[in-house]
Amino acid sequence: MPASAAMVARWRAASAVERVTVSRLDARDPQDPVKVGDPNRLAGFKVIADTTHELAEGLLGDLTKWMRAEDGFNDKVVRRCARGAMVGILLKHKLPRGIKESSALAVDFTCNSLVLVRERDGKGMVTASFFDASRAELLSIVRRALPDDSDLTRLR
Secondary structure, eight states, rough: SSSSHHHHHHHHHHHEEEEEEEEOOOOOSOOOOOTEEETEEEEEEOOTTTOEEEHHHHHHHHHHHHHHOTTTOBOOOOOOOOOSSSEEEEEEEGGGOEEEEEEEEEEEETEEEEEEEEETTTEEEEEEEEGGGGGGHHHHHHHHHTTTTTHHHHOO
């Protein structure tokens, strides 16, 4: 059995993925996870214009492996910190009977935090985690997805 509800949400988000896009998010914008389905927001955060790119097919396996890692996340801790370099990842799912479902991740590399909003039929379920243990792995994936982003290049 999965150790937490957040782990279940990550595993579900990593399943039946049809299409993935990666975008930079505005860390200064207030979060509004209630507004699901807004193409200008991911997991409640504003998408920075002209930063959205399709995830290369070769990176999908790396991303879903990262999301399923049992030891890569801490779902028990709650901490606060000022947001910094943020990336949004939108996963569109292929489900039977024409069901529309997507998962939006807001990744903050300053806090090593992850907000996951799973959207189905216009409703969202929100979970949060910290990924200190797997930060290097995700940063590598995101840098390959957005190779021209100088802010991500500077992150250590």
